[in-house]
Amino acid sequence: MASIRFIHSADLHLGSPFSGMKGLGAEQWKTLQNSTLAAFERLISYTLETRPDFLLIVGDVYDGEDRNLRAQHRFQQGMEQLDEAGIPVFLSHGNHDHLSGGGASFDLPSNVHVFRDSVENMTLPVSGATVKIAGFSYGRRHVTESMIEHYPNKENGIIQIGMLHGSEESDTEHAVYAPFRKEQLLGKNYDYWALGHIHKRQQLSMDPPIVYPGNLQGRNRKESGPKGFYEVVLTDGYAELEFIGAESVRFERIEIDCSSVQHMNELFSIVKEQLEAHDAEALVAELELQNLDEATIHMLEDIPNGELVYALREVLSDPQSFVHISTVQLDRNGLSSELSPFGKQLASRLENWQSNDWKQALKELYNHPKSGRFLPQLNEELQSELQAEAIAKIRKMMALEDPK
Known part of the structure; x- marks a missing residue:
C-alpha cells in the first residue's frame, strides 16, 4: 500500500447557539458564540499548512437543518481556500443538517464532494495509489435503518475508506442513528472507517482503525476536554493517528483539593490558583470540591443557592482572560x-x-x-x-x- 495522509473531522456544528449559558460577560459570550467558527478556522488553517491529500468531514457540518447563514458563508469561504490550495474535501451531512432542511444555500467549489442520500464510492488518485471513499448524507433527520449493507466490499489493490455518521446498535447513551455493529464494519475489510455523530473521541478498533474524532468544539458540560480532529497516515496496512486540538473554548470538570480549607478566603485562593494554571485558552469549568471536612462542608452548605458560584466568578473576573465557573459541587465521600x-x-x-x-x-x-x-x-x-x-x-x- 502506498502512503496517504488525510484529515478526519466530524460534527462541526457550525452556528451552535449556546442557549442557556448564564453569568458570562459580554466578551466571554461573544467568544463562546463564535467558538464553533473559530474551531473551524483552525481546521482550515491546519489543513492549508500541512497540505494533506484530502479532508474528510463526517456529518453535522451545521448545527441546525436551517443551516445558519453566517455559518454557511464562513464554511464556503473555507472551502474556497482549500480549493485554491488544490485540497479535495469529502463531506456528508448528518441528522442535524440533513439534505431536506430549508434555508438559503451556497454553491461550494469543485474540490468539495457532498455525498448524496444513498451510498456512493468516490475514486481519488493519490500519489500513484487509488483511494476510494464511500459515504452518504442523511436525506432526512431520522435515519434509523442500518446503511452498512449498501457499502461496497473492498476491491483488491485499492485503499478503501468508509465515512459513516452513525452509532453502534448497543449505544445506550445517545439516540441511535444509522446503527451498525463493529463486526459489520470489520467485515467490509476497509483500511479506515471515519465515523461521526458521537461527540466523544474514541477508537472502536485500531486494526483497522474505526474512529470517532469527537466534535470540533465542545458545546456543554457533557462535551468536556480537548476537542479537535485527527491527522491520519496510512502506510502498508499501518495507521498512524495524531489528535490535533481545535477548540477555542474548553468545557472541563475540575477537581479541587480542599483538604487545607477552613475559611472562604483559602477556598477562593485555591480555586483561583488552579484555574488560572489551566492550559485551556478559554475555560468553562464545572468544579467538584473534594477532601472537605465536616465543618467546611457545613459552612458551604449554609451558603444561599448560587451565591458561592457568583462569588467565585467574581474572584476570577479578569477582562484579559476567559475563565467561567458554571457549577460547583461538593464531594462528601469519606465524611x-x-x-x-x-x-x-x-x-x-x-x-x-x-x-x-x-x-x-x-x-x-x-x-x-x-x-x-x-x-x-x-x-x-x-x-x-x-x-x-x-x-x-x-x-x-x-x-x-x-x-x-
Whole structure:
C-alpha cells in the first residue's frame, strides 16, 4: 500500500447557539458564540499548512437543518481556500443538517464532494495509489435503518475508506442513528472507517482503525476536554493517528483539593490558583470540591443557592482572560456522617437522572399557563444546578446522627 495522509473531522456544528449559558460577560459570550467558527478556522488553517491529500468531514457540518447563514458563508469561504490550495474535501451531512432542511444555500467549489442520500464510492488518485471513499448524507433527520449493507466490499489493490455518521446498535447513551455493529464494519475489510455523530473521541478498533474524532468544539458540560480532529497516515496496512486540538473554548470538570480549607478566603485562593494554571485558552469549568471536612462542608452548605458560584466568578473576573465557573459541587465521600437508607436511595436516583427525567418531573410546572412563562429555559446548566442543590439538601436533611 502506498502512503496517504488525510484529515478526519466530524460534527462541526457550525452556528451552535449556546442557549442557556448564564453569568458570562459580554466578551466571554461573544467568544463562546463564535467558538464553533473559530474551531473551524483552525481546521482550515491546519489543513492549508500541512497540505494533506484530502479532508474528510463526517456529518453535522451545521448545527441546525436551517443551516445558519453566517455559518454557511464562513464554511464556503473555507472551502474556497482549500480549493485554491488544490485540497479535495469529502463531506456528508448528518441528522442535524440533513439534505431536506430549508434555508438559503451556497454553491461550494469543485474540490468539495457532498455525498448524496444513498451510498456512493468516490475514486481519488493519490500519489500513484487509488483511494476510494464511500459515504452518504442523511436525506432526512431520522435515519434509523442500518446503511452498512449498501457499502461496497473492498476491491483488491485499492485503499478503501468508509465515512459513516452513525452509532453502534448497543449505544445506550445517545439516540441511535444509522446503527451498525463493529463486526459489520470489520467485515467490509476497509483500511479506515471515519465515523461521526458521537461527540466523544474514541477508537472502536485500531486494526483497522474505526474512529470517532469527537466534535470540533465542545458545546456543554457533557462535551468536556480537548476537542479537535485527527491527522491520519496510512502506510502498508499501518495507521498512524495524531489528535490535533481545535477548540477555542474548553468545557472541563475540575477537581479541587480542599483538604487545607477552613475559611472562604483559602477556598477562593485555591480555586483561583488552579484555574488560572489551566492550559485551556478559554475555560468553562464545572468544579467538584473534594477532601472537605465536616465543618467546611457545613459552612458551604449554609451558603444561599448560587451565591458561592457568583462569588467565585467574581474572584476570577479578569477582562484579559476567559475563565467561567458554571457549577460547583461538593464531594462528601469519606465524611463520617451517612445518609439514611431512604436518603441514599433518593440521592442515588437524582445523581443518575437524565435530561428526559427532569423534563418529565417539571412538565406540569413548565406547562402551567401562568407560571410557565416566568421560568428559565430548562437547559443543561440549569439541570446541573438543580441536581447539585437538590442532592446537597438531601444530604443535609437526611444524614444519620453521628453516634459520637
